[in-house]
Amino acid sequence: MAGVQDSRLAVAVSNAGGLGSLPGAMFGLDAMRQELAHLAAHTTRPYNVNFFCHTPPRVNAERETEWRAVLAPYYRECQLDAEDVPTGVSRAPFSAETAGLLEDFKPAVVSFHFGLPSAELLARVRAGGSKIFSSATTVDEARWLEAHGVDAIIAQGLEAGGRRGMFLSADLSTQVGTFALLPQIVQAVALPVVAAGGIADAKGVAAAMALGAAGVQVGTAYLLCPEATTSAVHRAALRSDAARHTAVTNLFSGRPARGIVNRLMRELGPIGAAVPDFPLASAALEPLRANAERQGRGDFSPLWSGQNASGCREIPAADLTRDLARR
Numbered sequence: 001m002a003g004v005q006d007s008r009l010a011v012a013v014s015n016a017g018g019l020g021s022l023p024g025a026m027f028g029l030d031a032m033r034q035e036l037a038h039l040a041a042h043t044t045r046p047y048n049v050n051f052f053c054h055t056p057p058r059v060n061a062e063r064e065t066e067w068r069a070v071l072a073p074y075y076r077e078c079q080l081d082a083e084d085v086p087t088g089v090s091r092a093p094f095s096a097e098t099a100g101l102l103e104d105f106k107p108a109v110v111s112f113h114f115g116l117p118s119a120e121l122l123a124r125v126r127a128g129g130s131k132i133f134s135s136a137t138t139v140d141e142a143r144w145l146e147a148h149g150v151d152a153i154i155a156q157g158l159e160a161g162g163r164r165g166m167f168l169s170a171d172l173s174t175q176v177g178t179f180a181l182l183p184q185i186v187q188a189v190a191l192p193v194v195a196a197g198g199i200a201d202a203k204g205v206a207a208a209m210a211l212g213a214a215g216v217q218v219g220t221a222y223l224l225c226p227e228a229t230t231s232a233v234h235r236a237a238l239r240s241d242a243a244r245h246t247a248v249t250n251l252f253s254g255r256p257a258r259g260i261v262n263r264l265m266r267e268l269g270p271i272g273a274a275v276p277d278f279p280l281a282s283a284a285l286e287p288l289r290a291n292a293e294r295q296g297r298g299d300f301s302p303l304w305s306g307q308n309a310s311g312c313r314e315i316p317a318a319d320l321t322r323d324l325a326r327r
């Protein structure tokens, strides 16, 4: 889970018998090497390293101006000068450099969000012996991933917290809930399918397995664990009744993602037409977010959460992992 964890959460989950995941999307190469070294030094169990594989967008000056115009009232309110707010790219896709880094660590599993990297990069990952997983949000995406040689498919239902892995269509009406998506993908492909979205306790795990899942991917339930780096405002929102109202929004980064409805989502509506392409949208929000967070408010923060935050508990990730696996 990019932005809310480093290797500590992954270590705890792997050592408890789960497949801990290290998110690569928001670490630079040096930080990633350090995190991988920490992970490799603290577990002998299999672990997963996850990457985004989007095509980096070209900055569109007109769109950027439009987006800043939408945000202008907030800049004024916070006494920020829109001219001083930098543009920038905050999330790099999987690259030759990252593939080179993986060759030193050879994780048991490498997973991708937003499709797959080029065939050449994928072959390098495979040559290191890693199994390749990727997220599908529709049956078409699952079939595409199977045809492109993945070893397992993560069926990401619409309940899931964080970014939607959708990559063949940008149409949100194609998105399906976990327990409708999972059996259809199980039927459509010959690969193991991992269920993701809304699974927060052992009963949810059992239900997914009964529908043909080979495993489950749980995100939201881990957000309050002490090993997660979830921010104070994000933790407070997850603990509050606000966590019962989430929506899919593109406001924070330019791609649809599910988070707790906050002031920005309420006032602009969760999907904005002027929002720059992923991941360019986030730069313009950064100072607003920092300013509000300093005052203990998550008004402009991405408060990623799935629709079922009932499994969030302030307990060590190892205990949560064992509870999820209890029969």
Ligand SMILES: Cc1cc2nc3c(=O)[nH]c(=O)nc-3n(C[C@H](O)[C@H](O)[C@H](O)COP(=O)(O)O)c2cc1C
Binding pocket: 001, 002, 004, 023, 025, 050, 112, 113, 135, 156, 159, 160, 161, 162, 163, 196, 197, 198, 199, 217, 218, 219, 220, 221, 304, 305, 306, 307, 308
């Ligand atoms: C805070 C947060 C960050 C996430 N970041 C990523 C990510 O970097 N890569 C990824 O493949 N999925 C990411 N996801 C999605 C999860 O992998 C998973 O699909 C989802 O959490 C499952 O649904 P649940 O949140 O209802 O448990 C994220 C989810 C959350 C809640």
